[in-house]
Amino acid sequence: MTAQANDVHVISTSSLGDRSYLATDGEAALVVDPQRDVDRILALAGRLGVRITHVLETHIHNDYVSGGLELSRLTGAAYGVAAADEVPFERVPLADGDVVEVSSSMRVKVLATPGHTFHHLSYALDGPDGPEGVFTGGSLLFGTTGRTDLLGHHHAEDLARHQHASARRLAELLPDGVRVWPTHGFGSFCSATQASGDDSTLGREKQINPALRLAADEFVHETLAGLDAYPAYYAHMGVANLAGPEPVDLRTPVQADPQELRDRLERGEWVVDLRNRKAYVGSHLAGTVSLGLDGPMATWLGWMIEWGAPVTLLGETPDQVAQARRELVRIGIDRIAAAAAGTPEELAASPDQLRSLPTATFDGLASAMDGAVPDGLPAPDVVLDVRLKNEWDASHVRGAVHIPLPELAGRMDDVPHGAVWVHCGSGYRATAAASLLARAGRRVVLVDDAFDRAESEGVPMAVA
Missing domain, CATH: 3.40.250.10 (Rhodanese-like domain)
Known part of the structure; x- marks a missing residue:
């Protein structure tokens, strides 16, 4: 009789193009690369009736604030981070060849896969019958790899060569049927190019992935040529993650009345309209910026604003404001100056504030x-x-x-x-x-x- 395979659940953060994972044997659970709002992961573990015993990071993230440290504090789980990354908080230092015993039927083997960062790790998940999949973080993605310039353009070529070698190493060490579970590549700017598909195996990647199809020099040239700009707020994410992020705060922001909104707009502050663009075009408060929740609001706002500038959120409902608050704390925008919910007509201090867009x-x-x-x-x-x-x-x-x-x-x-x-x-x-x-x-x-x-x-x- 074949033993039951481990169950891997995806926690998707589509607004940032990332995925976190919870793997479980039905009792113990392992979480890989959690986002900062860990209540989603705790709720999933609760629904499944499993206990989170281990939290692992594939790398120090540059595109979001990690929830790993807080999740380990809340659950008592062991927190695994690359031994080569010097951090001030308590963690389990991991290095190539280490084995993490999650339970009697589930373990992960640590594989050094530098490229996206110098100390990047991947985690090969073993079940009762052998390798089941590999958590690849920003290494091998679906049809592409993680970008190699986030630590500075002067490192990009060197890291691209590491990225090529790391992808080859995974393909050599693991069977073709092993599933690939990347963190990036679903719209994330951490991806070198747009990822393809929604799931994959190493066998499929051997057929389509440039890192496994091209020689090293050709891969490096193609990778570097395809790199474009990435969000300015990335400069703050790695720093926060190395220091150890503060616990997340999702409390409701201070509510602003129409006169306060007008005052903030007159001061030229960022007052963000969260409605979809069709609604914004029809009617909005003069001076507001349209960044609807139907798109990557946090990415573009975090990229455009001066870091630390006051931000006010306007939504049709309190739920929209709460959703935006959640998305912004993921990239370290913790302090929201004010918020308000309602129609533009309800939020205007006077009718002359109302505008439309042709x-x-x-x-x-x-x-x-x-x-x-x-x-x-x-x-x-x-x-x-x-x-x-x-x-x-x-x-x-x-x-x-x-x-x-x-x-x-x-x-x-x-x-x-x-x-x-x-x-x-x-x-x-x-x-x-x-x-x-x-x-x-x-x-x-x-x-x-x-x-x-x-x-x-x-x-x-x-x-x-």
């Missing part, structure tokens, strides 16, 4: 560029593209001005005078950009459309 499609932009401006819209003096550099290089609107969204707030003087038609890849970033432009007093039209429709709609295109 919108167009790429079909409308094509017509406007050809001289046939849609009714009610200004002619485009400037077409502004707020996508990232790699997107721009692949294809862009001929004659457009390129300022990536994270740079826009600090580069308003670089936007030529006149009416601005702004676009991105889908409409989310363009709405944020349009709100920033309107806040700066610019006349703006939001192109709320998918960029892959632009050429077919007749917009003249170019490549870098």
